[in-house]
Amino acid sequence: MRHSVGHPLTLAKWTGASITVDPVKAIAIQQFGGPDGLAVVDLPTPEPAAGQVVLATEAIGVGGVDVLIRSGALAAYGFEEGHILGGEVAGTVTAAGADVDPSWVGRRVWGFTGVGGGYSEQAVAPAASLVALPETLSAVDAVTLGSSGVVAHFGLRHARFAPGESVLVRGASGGIGIMAVQLAAQAGAGTVAVTTSSPERGARLRELGATHVLDRAGTGEDTFDVVIDVVAGAHLPEFFAKLKPNGRLVAVGAVAGDPPADFGARLFRTFRKSLSFATFSADTVPLADRRVVTAELFAAATRGQPAAVVHDVLPLEQAVAAHRKMQAGEVFGRIVLTVG
Ligand SMILES: NC(=O)c1ccc[n+]([C@@H]2O[C@H](COP(=O)([O-])OP(=O)(O)OC[C@H]3O[C@@H](n4cnc5c(N)ncnc54)[C@H](OP(=O)(O)O)[C@@H]3O)[C@@H](O)[C@H]2O)c1
The missing domain is CATH 3.40.50.720 (NAD(P)-binding Rossmann-like Domain)
Known part of the structure; x- marks a missing residue:
């Protein structure tokens, strides 16, 4: 089921981004608990705040932490229903905020969104987290290896x-x-x-x-x-x-x-x-240090080691199915959501 709801405020709360009105598809926690508590929602297109970029996402990593947040187990850490899951994405930078090198726009990158906002066609990430994707590394492999x-x-x-x-x-x-x-x-x-x-x-x-x-x-x-x-x-x-x-x-x-x-x-x-x-x-590791290590891992992966172990690739709309697989304990490696 697809909803058009007031979740942009939640997105803005976690990312600091401002918002405009063109809708983008995202996955929100409608209700804490099982995977069925996730729902497709329409959000306004985010606009980057200073130091941020917006990415048109190609691939989104599904992490074990997403399962914990969705279940409500981390509510004590400030997560609320309406939260958009997803901490790492890969895609193309479509907009750069103030104080961001504009040459990022149009580049394919991996980005760390933090504690949320990744399960979306358009995600916001700090420019300081961006790592350019090597030409031979897929977006799916990047979100499998990165975080x-x-x-x-x-x-x-x-x-x-x-x-x-x-x-x-x-x-x-x-x-x-x-x-x-x-x-x-x-x-x-x-x-x-x-x-x-x-x-x-x-x-x-x-x-x-x-x-x-x-x-x-x-x-x-x-x-x-x-x-x-x-x-x-x-x-x-x-x-x-x-x-x-x-x-x-x-x-x-x-x-x-x-x-x-x-x-x-x-x-x-x-x-x-x-x-x-x-x-x-x-x-506790500065973004700059994480970025160096991520870039090294990506370069090494293009030479074959480490291997990106991808369990399954599903469209963003099938986030519920992805979470069911996680919940069932059947995932070996990473499950990845894709857009487009
Ligand atoms: N330190 C950080 O900065 C950081 C960053 C992101 C996430 N995290 C944390 O990392 C965790 C998720 O990591 P992940 O995605 O790699 O893990 P995961 O895929 O959720 O689980 C890892 C493996 O643990 C085993 N397992 C599951 N439940 C178990 C149980 N009750 N007892 C024993 N083994 C069990 C399963 O393997 P088998 O079935 O083969 O045993 C499972 O494949 C979360 O706790 C998240 O909060 C930490």
Whole structure:
């Protein structure tokens, strides 16, 4: 069903853009809860504020965080019904705001919209986030590699990963995990172990650089220098036992929700192993630094590594179907929405 509603104000709230009256198609959260709470809506064409550009979108990445926002699980962080999902897009710049180099207009780029506004035919992004697309990189591959690669790259750096060390990626089958596996392997990890729910996924992760495949509980005796954890949730503290002395566990996501309230106490009980626990959010990395790394990843991808693992490509109007696939846990890699 298509609605014409007052969501432009919500878009403007998250992006700071002003709005005019030509309608563009977008996907809004009509109601928190299941995928059916998403609806196609008409929005006025956004106009870029100072420092921003507007992009005619070609491809839009669907992230695990979109599922959490849609469910209402992140309402405490200020997300409201009416929100337009989508943090990364690729397309052509159609307008540039004040203080933006006008030569961006007409160029094909990847852009980071932030916490929303991406599921739209026209998206607003800070010019400071833009990365020109290499000629041989598709828009679909760009939104598969971009944000996930940034989180994986800086997550490994936050963990002080060094070549030769062993890494366990917990929740390796999603966009971030797949990039963490590939980047750790390419950076010279001695071991790249993964947790996953099926042997088939394990086999695919081995093709991407995993050397050891564990079940979701991480069953086995091996220990690791670094755990990159996309999952968190009730079982996070059990992974302290998977760390070697001086090991570091970095939580880069929480697809299974918050860890239990006593997780700090359980970390403390491992005192004599000198372990470290940290969260990592790419929000703490300056846009300029993220942009450099994204451009490097794109250039490397045109040479074949890292691979962009695309689970499925669906038209923007089928965002509900995309979210159903995410909800069902059937997505390996990235699901991408396309326009046009
Ligand atoms: N740090 C940052 O800056 C940043 C940026 C963006 C997003 N995020 C966060 O990253 C997360 C999404 O990442 P993503 O898109 O890569 O993940 P995802 O695709 O949603 O999930 C990753 C994998 O985790 C496994 N999994 C799912 N539920 C699980 C459970 N209950 N217990 C154990 N394993 C489970 C699944 O693989 P198997 O079935 O194979 O086990 C799934 O494919 C969100 O929490 C989001 O908020 C963080």
